Each structure stands twice: as C-alpha cells, then as structure tokens.
Amino acid sequence: MQFFTTQLLNGLTSGVVYAMLAVGYSLVYGILQQINFAHGYVYMFGTFVTASLITSGCPLWLAIIAGLVAGAVIAIAVERFAYRPVRGNRLAPTVTAVGVGLIIENVARLIWTSKIRPMPFPFQTDIIRLGPVVLSPLQIVVAVVGIAMAALLWIIITKTDLGRAMRAVKDDLATAELMGVPVDRVVVTVYVLGALFGVVGGILYGAYYNTLSVTMGFSGTLNAFTATVIGGIGSVWGAFAGGLLLGVLQAMVTGYVSSALLNTVTFGLLIAFLLFRPTGIAGVHVASRP
C-alpha cells in the first residue's frame, strides 16, 4: 500500500506537469484547429530564463515573472510572424512552426550552451513523512499550482469577456469577426495563455526533476503531446485528464510491470487512442470547417 501510494503520488506529480504543458496544445487546437508545434520551444525558452536568473542569484518571484514574460513575448512574436501571415492555411503553419521552433532552440543553445543544467529551487531536498509514505514539499507545490491554474483557466473561459470571445472564435472565426470580436487580439491571447501555462509547467518540471536541457522543447513535449491526444485534443479539461492519466499510468507500469516497457506502453496507448478513440477521453468532436 505504501509502495502504491508512493507511485501514485509520483504519477500525479508528473501528470500535473504534463497537463500544464498539454494545455498549450489543446487551447490552440480547440480554437484554431492547428497543432502549435512551436509550443515546446516557447516554454523551454521561458523556463531557461527563469532557471538562469535563479542561478545568478535573482529573487525567485522575479525569476518566475521574467520567465513568464519571456514566454509571452516569444509567443506574441511567433504568432505575429510565423502564424498570422499564413492563418487559414492548414499546412503552412506547421512548417513555419517547426522553422521558428528550430530558431528558438538554436538561440537558446547560443545563450545557454547545450549542457544539461540543474535548476536550484526551494524544498528540493526536503521530505515530509506521512506515516510510511515519504512526500516532498515540492509535490504539494506542484499540486497546488496545478489546481490553481486549472481554476484560473476555468474562470477565464467561462466567466470573462475574453473567454466568450475565445468561444466565439472557436465556433466560427469569420462570423465572430463580423460580430465585432477583435479576432487578432483573441488569437494572440490564446497563444500567450498557452505559453504561460507551458512556462509554469516548465518551471515545475525543472524544480521537481532538477534537470534542464535545451532539447526539452522537443523531447519533453512527447509526453505532453501524448497526454493531449489521450485527453482529447482541443479540450483543455481533456488535457488535464490526459496528463494525470498518463502520469499515473507511467508510474504504475514502472512500479508493477517494468521500467523497460515504459515507452512501449506509453506509445502503445497513444496508438490505441488514435485508432479506436481519436477524440480522446473528453470525446471532443471537432467538425471540419467548410
């Protein structure tokens, strides 16, 4: 039971991180039906800004804000120069996204080199004992941040004018524009929101696993993208559900089957979902637009 609880907590913790990263894909896909392939690189950059500021002795809160601002600024630039000129085209944004992603990764290599670096963060070596179960204060931080971010997203989508505008753009971009919705501004905001969730996820990732590399934009994204598909691409709640499910599943496979089968099970699950339930857990049906 103690072992089960430990693995469950491990799985939920990585699940929250996957969910934060997955929201960036689902928000954009849900509203624009586009896979934002530059997302991984944007949050990588923001996370590295935070990590290098922490390392250079900057106060934690300032480093986190700077990372979020960096992520937002890059998201705005990517939307303006790589996506907006080709909006409406199904294929072109994929190509521009990969291109801009490579540019971001290589700029990051120039600034921070290719070396894998630690990310100092409070509570990293502290533990809390709950009976036989050992818990990290960072796991509590990850959980609290995850719940708070989910609540924030729910409020934005359902209670604000921005959320209403996002839903209008999702239903029909052209009609929304005719009704006076400032479509360009809404689309930028969607990308920025995705980037902010991504940077939060990236910072949690760096803090909890204490290891960052510029390649996390690509490799770290693999699990987040799998979580997005499992949850139902386009549904932000699906992204949360998919992230948590994937995290727990991976921990249980490692704990009760074998760490050697981890990727086999993860990508087997991805293929199974794509074959038998392409709409994911949330079952979002994305109608093709005329």
Next chain:
Amino acid sequence: MLLAFQAITQRALAAFAVTGLILAGPLGGTATAADDAIHIASTAPLTGSAAAYGIETMNGVRLAIEQINAAGGIGGKQIKLSEYDDQCDPTPAATAANQIISDRDIVAVVGNVCSSATLAQIPIFGRVGLPVLAATTSSPALSAKGYQNFARIIPNDDIQGAGSMNLGTKVLGYKRIAVLYPSDDYGQALLAIAKNAAAASGAEIVAAETYVTGSTNDFSSVLANIAAANPDALYLAGYYADMGAAVSQSVRAFGDKHIPLLANAQTQVPEYVSLAGAAAEGTWVTNVYDINNPSKENKAFVAAYTKKFNAEPGVQAAAGYDNIYVLKQAIEDNKGSTENLMPVIRATRHDGAMGTISFDKNGDNVGGSLVVLRLTGGKWVFDEASTKKLTAH
C-alpha cells in the same frame, strides 16, 4: 503570377550557380593538394547530451598533436586533424564516417567516445581498411565482433564494470545491489556485466531499473522501485547527466536511508556533482585513470593540460591524449609508414598518462590498473587503501 514565378526561379538558379562556383574553388583545391602531413580524423560528440565527454577528449587529442607538431612531428611530418561531431548518435556518426572515408588523405580515426556511434562507424571505415583507435568507447561488442580495423585506449566495460561491482561486493562487503542503467548498448552491456560480477562474488542484483538517455528526466518511479527492493548499494551504470538527475531526485525516494552509490568512470565529471548536489557526496568510482597518479608521464600531461585549458583533465582527456601518442609510436614502429597500421597499433606498448597501454588480439587494452576514488567534500579523492584491496583481488 507565372512571370513572377519564373523570375524567382531564374534568380534562384543564378544564386545556385554562383554558390556552386564559390564552393568549387577551394574544395577542388584541397582535394588534389598532396601535402607532406599525416592526416587523421576524429569523431566525438561535440554537441548533445554527451558533449562534455567529447569536448574533453578532443582537448586531450589537440594537446598531444600540438606537442608532437611543436617537437617536429612524426618523422618530420606534421599531424593534421579534421574534427567531426558524431553527437553520440549512430545516425550522425554514420554520416561523419562516410565523410571521413571520402577523404583519401586520412590514415587513421581517433577520439571515439560513444559505443553506439562507433558500432555504426566501424563497418564503414572497414570498407576502406581505415584503422580506428578509439579513446573511451567501452562496449565489449566492439571487440567481440572481430573487426580487423579496431583498437581502443581504455579497458572495456567487462573490466571496468566488474571493477565497480567488485569494489562494492569484495572490498566494501555489500550483498544486495540495485542497478540503474540506460536502455542503449552501453547500459545493456553494463547490466550483463553487473549480473556476472555479482554472481561471481556471491552478491545479488535485487533491482535492475532502466531509462532512456536524453529523454527521461523523471526518475521518481524507478527510484521508488529501487528503494522498495531495500538494496545495500546502488550501482549507477549510466551517463553523468542522467545519473546526476537521478541522484538529485534520490533524496525523495530514499528518505533518510543512506544508500551508498557505486559508479563507473563516466560519472567522474564535475557536471555529475553540480547536477546531483549534496546527495552525490560519498559516491564511489572506479576508473582507469586518476589525475593524482604520480608517474612522470602523467605529471607532465597534467601540467601541460592544466596550463593550456585552465581546467583539470579527467579520464576523457587522458585517453584522448594517449590516443595520439599511441598512434605516433605505432607509426614510428612502422618505420614512418602509415600503411597497414592496425597490426602495428595492436603490437604497440606505450607508457602514457593513464599507465602502461598494450593490446590483445582483438584490440582491447589489457594493461592499466584500476583506481578507486570517492567524492569527498565535492572533490574526487584517490582512495589508496581501496585501490590496493581492489587490485589485490
């Protein structure tokens, strides 16, 4: 629209033509120019997750070449080095190998660091009979296949891996060992060696957990498995970056329980210490090289390396350095000829920075004694008592 397209096409063609002319000039020149130098190529990871190994190895290679050239070269001929980045990945490694064999001036390949990359390259070099004198590739598979064009500077994993395990079981007395290994060739080989070494010394492998190097950053679940197996010691059979992350996360899995860490030579880099933090303290390492080796060859190497790079050399640098001196001695033993070098390399006996280097019939290093070090106060400290006990077995 059509006109515009044509204009673009014409401009593009013109640009291609001009680029072609510019490229053709110097390339055509070097391909035919026969200078009187000994051309060698190096292939090592200069970027990516193993870059720290590759760059340090190349520093050793560069230092040795600089010294030899300054002293008049080999039989009056200067050494010229072409460097290739294999990224520790078979695909770019094969690309690099194909580029190297297309340069007919090259007489030998040195500096290899990663076994997976080198495994992909040896058959390609073999097609043109190009000898490979690897620096720190350690997979036994490289010599087990009977390649005629291969030799290496450091002892293979069978000797090294058994060293860390023998330290744990025979010298330190641990009976229950857990192993953390990467899923690639290198990790699989070390796991098999750990199992054999454990069986030979009456110890038991109580957990064997794996991960994918370069993409696994979350070790919490495998560490929970290791903690649940209640081992006496954990054998870290992987690369520094992964081991650093895993050890950093181990505090949460093991709680207050102290589990001694046994590691192989790959872990003895400063990056492991900076990534793993305080949890790395006390890590045991067996290695084939130690900077504090008092031999005159090593003292001279350490002084020159420290002066040039303003950093202390590790095993990678020493292997890269000895790599070039073994090649130099082989060419001298071959009366200055670079023809049919491999049999001569395998017959070479060289006293280098690492110790006495000599080879068996498969190109494996048979000389060189293991050393034991322990991370103490963030520094790798030579442990003389354990070294004596280990080599006495």
